[in-house]
Amino acid sequence: MEKIGAVMVVGAGIGGSQAALDLADSGYKVYLIESTTSIGGVMAQLDKTFPTNDCAMCIVSPKLVETGRHQNIDLSINCEIQDVIGEAGNFTIKVLKKSLYINPEKCTGCGVCGRECPVEAIDVFNEGLANYAATSVKYPQAVPLVFAIDKNYCIGCGICQGVCKAKAIEYDRKDEEVEINVGAIILAPGFDEYIPPEGNLYGYGKYKNVVTSIEFERILSASGPYAGRVLRPSDGDVPEKVAFLQCVGSRDYTGKGKPYCSSVCCMYTAKEAVIAHEHMHQIQPTIFSMDIRAYGKDFDKYIIRAQEEYEVRYIRSRISSITEVPETKDLRIKYETEDGTVVEEDYHMVVLAVGLNPPNDAQFLAEKFGVELNEYDFAMTDIFNPVQTSKPGIFACGAFSSPKDIPDTVTQASAAAGCVNQLLHEKKGTLITEKTLPPEIFVRGQPPRIGVFICYCGINIGGFLDVPEVTKYASNLPNVVLADNNLYTCSADTQTLIKDTIKEYHLNRVVVASCTPRTHEPLFQETIREAGLNRYLFQMANIRDQCSWVHMNEWDKATEKAKDLVRMAVNKARNIEAIERIKLPVTQKTLIVGGGISGMVAALNFATQGYETFLIEKQKELGGFARHIYNTLEGGNVQEFISDLIEKINSNKLIRVFTQAEIEIIDGYIGNFKTTVIHGSKKEKTEFEHGVVIVATGAKEYQPTEYLYGQNNKVILQSEFEKLLNTSNDINDKKSVVMIQCVGSRNDDHPYCSKMCCAEAIKNALLAKQKNPNVEVVVLFRDIRTYGFKEKYYREAREKGVIFINYEENEPPEIISEGSILKIKLKTLKMGEITIESDLLVLSAGIIAKREDNEELAKMLKVPLNDDNFFLEAHVKLRPVDFATEGVFVAGLAHCPKTIEDSISQANAAVARACTILSKDEIEVEGKIGEIDMARCTGCGMCIDNCAYNAIELIDDRRFGRVAYINSILCKGCGACAGNCRCAAIDIRGFTGEQIFAMITGRN
Amino acid sequence: MNEITSESKQMKNTDDEWEPKILAFLCNWCSYAGADLAGVSRIQYPPNIRVVRVPCSGRINPYFIVKALLDGWDGVLVSGCHPGDCHYLTGNLVARRRFGILKDLLEFFGIEPDRVNFMWASAAEGERFAVLIRKTTKLVKKMGPNKKFEKKW
């Protein structure tokens, strides 16, 4: 069967959108199928994201807009999967596009229909905390901004059809069945949160002031029902004492909830507590939790900050029931402290940290796509490739395969894209379309001939200010050849009109006064480009979102303001110039630094796609950190996996491996790097060119100095214990093994969690018990972090008799060596001081960064490290494998401690990201960038410090001496340099000083 | 009844109270989006501001602000992403440092400190944006027209 160069992505949350973008950018046609009426998923509902407290909407919405507008992405909303046939490389999917009853081609998203709709519907996006009209969008920034009629609520009164000036309402619009032919499928349906059932002990649904965490998220959100004020639903007061209950519906063996750990609740709860306190300082959050599972990058620091800076109180206790105080609607919580005393406290509000369930339609999807689900109804995935489902050609990413947070989801999304690349690479670029455009008209030097188009936007502008008056005013401005107004300037017929007008009047600048450039500028730019004008010869005045809508009762003043805004735009337009986008060629070769699992997986992926790959390993042999690992907790044979990888690498002609290698120089930029490597025992020098770099240098195990390690041979590391278990029978004559967790982790020197030690300890404890059921295994821990499905093994270990004892950071166990006997003394809260005798003490040593190596490489690549000397990605949430420096990516332990599966995902993700560059022969870079007037530059170098992208350097010019130079490929056009330049030597194209002055001075 | 409502819309603003004109520089990714959200949510605020969109608050040369004041604008407002949210990673931090100094300098010139205001508003903070505009307008209005740089020919 012939392969198809198209991919279907099911679910358009952040994961689905990322996968779609990666693939679309790499030359595949993408069909993005969403079941609701807008994309963005749960992330769009969030107020802030941990651990950076980034505003979720701010960071996600540009991505969504890009997804919605991408030429290679065919986005369909309100869809249902009907039928799937075919196999890897060639699937045919029947999709039912359910009617929105509104023509998306005609809907301008103005929202008049919703305002006039007499029926109130439940606002699902705001989790039922507010009402909405039956005709609505999910949220104001929704993509695509198309209204839909909720037929469940609509009574068919017909009012919206009357008020819609765009004539977009079509009640007789039918559902439509389409057949889509693709080569691969990515499933990203996300999750559904656990909703406590009726009669639950928390009183959810009965007590008004008990809310779920996702409801609380909307309460926190500035765009939520309470406009970001934290209020309690019973009476609108600010709740001073807020209790957060962890593990609601997770780690629950009673059958009411789910047995696994939902992985993200500890962190989002901490975030919600912090944000609540930040929003309203009087709020004192208390978090009731079992273990605090802050296992991700920089998570522990966040928990510490929550406690220290935001007065978040943590209580280690699991609450089983809540009662309401009838008079005040406060909530009474009874709990047992760790020392056994029972305390009763009243809270103003309770937030339930509900777990992540598989999507409600998981069974349905599994059946349709023929993929298997695991015991919890999440998608079953390959043990060493967490995005591969049980069916070849179908991949899963995000929370569909297990509960996970945003960066993991985004990584997996890219990883799935990476795997698709591997599968369909030969069909890359076969199904995408490119527009043919007329040659650009040369306008430089011509006097400006400006056309102004002013939009009524139905009644959205025309109803609140005097559009004809503004038009008249605009027509009298200097250089304005023509000013016209339109009912909807964005409608298809007006685009034709604009093009015709440009030709008829020989316009060389176009100004549109309508809505916001954030959503509509690309459309108009495309239009004038089609008429032969450079797309930068366009300017927009926002007289709707920032004028008519916000001054609805001030006709005259709003008209005045609109005139000013139009004049300012015209003034700027007079000064704008055509801008050429720079194109540069891409070297279709790759460099991977580090030959561990991540590096090898990435190399193989590249090679499968036909890219020549250079793999550099510092050691003599490939394998990296994983060489010390025998099995994974879930039972995967790591050694076998590695040797298989190494064999494949060695037999692949496109991969060139350099062992015992070090990088001497890396030069260049995206698409055009040049690297010199010194390798082999003979220190040979090799130089080669490549287009991208993946950093996969890994990390190392902490070598403890504490707990008598190195002094007593009964004290060993977890990795040594694993070797002992797997290569000898020494365990059989041991009576007692004690493990200490968090050795070299979560302390002042290494304030992060090493993520895998808990799993490793449990894995080895179980193996020890298996080999010698009589051996006593004691695990001394601070928090057991068996997140996700690993929780099962924690439970198994306890059932098999492994003893878990908690210790506090400030009171670590004390090791006493008495001859051949090791004694471990420990203070516990419940049992007081205890002493355990042991004949083997196993230290779970953390993972630490290779500091010197990383620093050196970071400097060469001009990429940053974090405080712990791990590599710092471009954006914690949405660009987890990218660096701010384009063309450079990160994977594996070099980024932060993680499991083997995660490393593999990241490697594939990095490949997918790299492919968005490699798939093109040449790449176009942003045109609105900085420019240096060398005659003015004094070479002070201030701008270099201000540039976040390392785009500026000092050069020695033949005529001007030492001056700054902007690498136009790296520059993003933020203008930080220009704003700071003391001699006004830097200007930003498209936002030049001259243009901005024209706007300012246009006042009178 | 109908007549009254329709009249009020068309009613000429007869009170001659002075209304300040304020120039607002908004960064494209957060504050401009926040201002859009205020519009989408129909949150009403005074019509005194005129917006100049810039890619990043870091783009704003202090001279733009001085120039605006020279040109007779009664107030200038600069709004960017919250610290840490910058689309360009650190642009707003650069801006913050710069404006700290500018404010001192303007004060030294004898410009009332309230004439030039800096603030943060995210893309989700439509309401906050409106509140800040109300506040700024009130502040500038209280100070009266900007005549410091008025040229008398």
Added chain:
Amino acid sequence: MSFEPKILGFLCNWCSYAGADLAGVSRIQYPTNMRVIRVMCSGRVDPKFIFHALELGIDGVFVMGCHPGDCHYLEGNYEAITKFDMTQQFLKFINFDKRVRLDWVSASEGTRFGEVVTEFINHIKELGPSPISGGNPDEDILDKLKAIKMAAGSNRMRALVGREKTLLGSENVYGEQIIEQRFNILIDKAIKDEFERHRVLLALEKDSNSVKDLAVELNIDPSIVLEHVLTLKTRGQVDFQKIKGNTPIFMRL
């Protein structure tokens, strides 16, 4: 002196007004309390006329039209029914629903006209004077009536009532029949919500206030008041003013 109620009658030109004339021609005697406003059709009687009359302290309002099916304008009296039903539903909140009546009198029913008018006047006499008539009106009821008048005049109520007849009588825009029960639930909820919302609005017009105090003042559950306040906020009628202690204060815009 016995109580002589003030009663206002809206009579449609073609049936009821003619019926009243016939009563005159036939010299049928009935009490004098009703004053008549002639309208072309009972469907012309905008609910706001009725609320306005009651607000002025008039003790009873009688709307009369042609018998169903006899309307000179085909179906105007059916429109009158839907509007009147809503009016009466609203008036239940202040126990005024019995002070208004809708009845049919044809051009030939002079006797009947006398009878129904007499009956209505006696009925109002039994009810006694309107609590908002006279020099000392019941402020609480008056406030509620004002809220009712505003609520019934809101776009939403007028839209729902305006479409009621068509939606229930024939089919909606999808060619489906709306189940009467479903529509009634919807309209009952809308009436209750809009009444309460406009009470909140009126209360905030007098003075800014918190949800808790509004709840006490209006005797509505605070959680519901909060929902109403938020809905009014999205409509741009109400906003946060400040936070006093831990209690946000809302104001009318």
Added chain:
Amino acid sequence: MSEEEKKDIEDEVRVGVFVCHCGSNIGGLIDCKTLAEEAKSLPNVAYAEDNLYTCSENGLASIKAAIEEYNLNRVVVASCTPRTHEPLFRDCVSEAGLNKYLFNFVNIRDQCTWVHQKQPEEAYKKAQDLIRMGTAKAVKLEALDIIMVNVNPSALIIGGGVAGMSAALNLSRQGFQTYLIEKEDKLGGRLNSLHKLFPHQLDASDFLDKIKNNVQNAQNLQILTSSIVKNIDGFVGNFEVEVEQNGKNIELSVGAIIVAVGSSLFAPTDLYGYDGKKRITQFELEHKFINNDVKANNYVMIQCVGSRIEDRPYCSSVCCMTALKNAFVIKEKNPGANITILFRDLYTPGTDYEKYYRDAREQGVLFIKYGLDKLPTVEEDHIKVFNEYMGEELILPYDLLVLATPLVANNDNKELAQMLKVPLEANKFFLEAHVKLRPNDFATDGIYIGGSAKWPVDITEAITQGYAAAARASRVLSHDSLEVEGATSSLPEYNKSLCTGCEICIKVCPFNAIIKNEEDEIEIIEALCKGCGVCGATCTNQAIVIKHFTDDQIFSEIEAFGGH
């Protein structure tokens, strides 16, 4: 509005009040003189007087004189009822140069003195209130234009069946240019497929040829066959119709439209083993008669097949007679044939038809009643039916089973109804304006209906209705122009910004007087508006004003009554 009328509204409001004694009808009970005196103190009242008979020559002269002398621009007469006397007084003020809508009537006789004869004091108080209210409204009255609509003296008849042809003949003979359009390629409609006509066993084709001949030779009558209506615009007197004939468009301008599209046949698939051969419909039987193709000896006919059931609850009204008629035809050809008619109820109204039934029984046709709960069951060559009278099951052998199926509404009725903006009833037949009083009108002026487009009818009824519709149409067509009500609803310029365009008004207007025009604005066609005011009372944003009964006017009446 004429030049001199303009002064009415520009100057200050000056009301004149005239209180009529009506001999002793009013003056005999209450003191009209004092009433008039008191009226003088009302706001804006410039003059008041009492007259013995205001409607007399003297009274009218007195009004005119006062208008002149006191420069009055509003007149209130308190006397009898506007229903009888308003036109008189309107003419009177109009003769004195005032717009006739600047007059207001107060009824203090029929609804006051006559009905409160034993309570002079209360009646006096009531008259006081009524005059105060009437004057308050008068103050707010506005001059209104009088609207005339030209009438195009031509008509369009849609449907060339017997009803349509009758209407067309009638109108063309009256001298109106008439267009008759027919969907099929020949005139005649259902008549084309009939064999004989009951109750006189006339030959259907003879009858049809005669009427067709008349139509084809008529003057002023243009026949368009193979034509369908594509679009209809306009209103009474001025319709613009777009007709498509064989792919080319024809534009017609007419003053009235008659809908005579008839009905369709129902195919009883899945009922009683219908196969079109051995088990056929009555219509198919007639077809066989025409082709002389009927050879059976044992006939069973089942009535009400597919009608009077839940899906199609109506009686098709022609089937009983059709069955009888065909039974006669069979008997005539083959007197020995066995004919059994299974019926639920036999509808043969009137003397002729009932006789027809008796004759059939006399000729030996067997009638058996069946019930809905025990339907006849059809086997290959016999039929089982439960005889309700005998209480037992009968077995009837048959050679030909004939099913009486109903006439059903045409599939394209909905399309046509939408173009005409007229309603359909539940079974998709056209719905007349009033079942009893206006059986051949639509609520929309200038559009009429006849024949089985409205309801299944027989030939006689179809002809009657065709003539009736024509008569109704000629009522409009015989005028050069029509004066329409001036007190209409309107969407004044100053309220346009309030209108959201929700179209509720369009939907509540029974006269289709409100449309959305090409500028996407609500427009009220005054020629069609009857001024009922429902749209104004419904308008969500209260943008529509009902002229002469404005909110403002009614509020001022209410307030003049007052409360406290």
